[in-house]
Amino acid sequence: MRGSRPLAIALLALAVIFALAAIFYFTRRPASRVGRPAIHWKHAIVFTVLTLLAVVAANFAGRSRSTSELVCPSRPADLTPNRAAEIYRQSFSDERRERLFLSSVSFLHLRSNARSHARDP
DSSP: OOOOHHHHHHHHHHHHHHHHHHHHHHHOOOOOSSSSOOOOHHHHHHHHHHHHHHHHHHHHHHSOHHHHHHHSOSOGGGOOHHHHHHHHHHHTOSHHHHHHHHHHHHHHHHHHHHHHHHHOO
16 A cells, blocks of 8 residues: 555645745744734744644655555564565565675675684684
């Protein structure tokens, strides 16, 4: 199942609106009936935080959910040999990535063997 692209776009639009409000409150000095006009720092900071939260939420809403499920199954009991083969196929569909992974694993194996033989008298 893919992430919700319309939700991500809506959240980004909301983030733009929040950013415009933050800019407004950082730059404008609304007229006040009592005393001299001042910048509304609290409002500006709140809208800045809301902008950041909307952008982060849009990032999560637009992500693919299947990738996270492939990497970290909810329960280890669900990981069958066929499922493991499917994860391997999807993760290493590029031959270069598969070679790099396998060479790094073999390097680590050789390195650990060399350390164990160095300790033996």
